[in-house]
Amino acid sequence: MRLASFDCGRIGCVEGENIVELIGIGENSEFAHSPMRTLIQKGNWSSLVGSSRGPSVPLAEVVLDPPVPDPSKIFAAPVNYVDHQKEMEQAFQVSGLGLFLKAPSSLVGSGGTLQLPYHDRRFDQEGEFAVIIGKMARNVSVDRALDFVFGYSTLLDITMRGGEDRSTRKSFETFTPMGPWIVTADEFGDPADVDLKCWVNGELRQHANTKDLIWGVAELIAYASSVTTLLPGDVITTGTPAGVGSIFDGDIVEAECSGIGGRLNVKVSAAGATASVTTGGNSGSALVGGSKEKGGNS
Numbered sequence: 001m002r003l004a005s006f007d008c009g010r011i012g013c014v015e016g017e018n019i020v021e022l023i024g025i026g027e028n029s030e031f032a033h034s035p036m037r038t039l040i041q042k043g044n045w046s047s048l049v050g051s052s053r054g055p056s057v058p059l060a061e062v063v064l065d066p067p068v069p070d071p072s073k074i075f076a077a078p079v080n081y082v083d084h085q086k087e088m089e090q091a092f093q094v095s096g097l098g099l100f101l102k103a104p105s106s107l108v109g110s111g112g113t114l115q116l117p118y119h120d121r122r123f124d125q126e127g128e129f130a131v132i133i134g135k136m137a138r139n140v141s142v143d144r145a146l147d148f149v150f151g152y153s154t155l156l157d158i159t160m161r162g163g164e165d166r167s168t169r170k171s172f173e174t175f176t177p178m179g180p181w182i183v184t185a186d187e188f189g190d191p192a193d194v195d196l197k198c199w200v201n202g203e204l205r206q207h208a209n210t211k212d213l214i215w216g217v218a219e220l221i222a223y224a225s226s227v228t229t230l231l232p233g234d235v236i237t238t239g240t241p242a243g244v245g246s247i248f249d250g251d252i253v254e255a256e257c258s259g260i261g262g263r264l265n266v267k268v269s270a271a272g273a274t275a276s277v278t279t280g281g282n283s284g285s286a287l288v289g290g291s292k293e294k295g296g297n298s
């Protein structure tokens, strides 16, 4: 099943070129979770979806939101493909570095605008395969980890290069495009054999398969759940392969994972960009035009 959030607070099933709205899933309260997070949390999502079908509208007529607009956290893997470790000249990979957190408020839906905050810093695209957690998970084993998956989606981990902390460089507003929707785990197939592609202005920059992940989906869930409790709707993004590069005002960034059945896309804007507030420390690649070959943090 393909599940999407749209038009600020509605959810539905994507069926062909249409979206069938699901009615009455989330409470209409300022303090409630989004309908998607509520649906995931309720557990019996399959029967709920069956009993909540409303009107069908063309996908082309809706504005997509991030599939889960309000996860309690987004965990991300820093260096989880060997080819990306080489291109960034990183001494350590995920097994040395662990995971980092991105602010959930950095999410934006497919078709949205990616807003660059500064005109004097380098920003890169990172196409990634993302996992959405289905139920509370704490200290789960690698063997059982996939039982805790709700579904999968495509994500862009947009990054400012430089020496600031990853949680800052990757948490600017709109720096986590996600979508276009979730495919539930029961229909998705093997997360260890997913073809990942990422384009900028139609040019293919990244092409990899999740079989080359250093820590696969199960290892990432097991590790994250050893750090803290994972909640329904939480996102773990698995890391990016080689091919990251600069993005600029007006660029179109697209990413696609096989099995999702749709392409995530955003338009880059530098409207209103200012000078960077921070210096980027001593990283040689922090400035616009900076080369990834000169090092800097992934």
Ligand code: MN
Pocket (backbone or CB within 6 Å): 076, 077, 078, 126, 128, 157, 239, 240
């Ligand atoms: Mn990343």
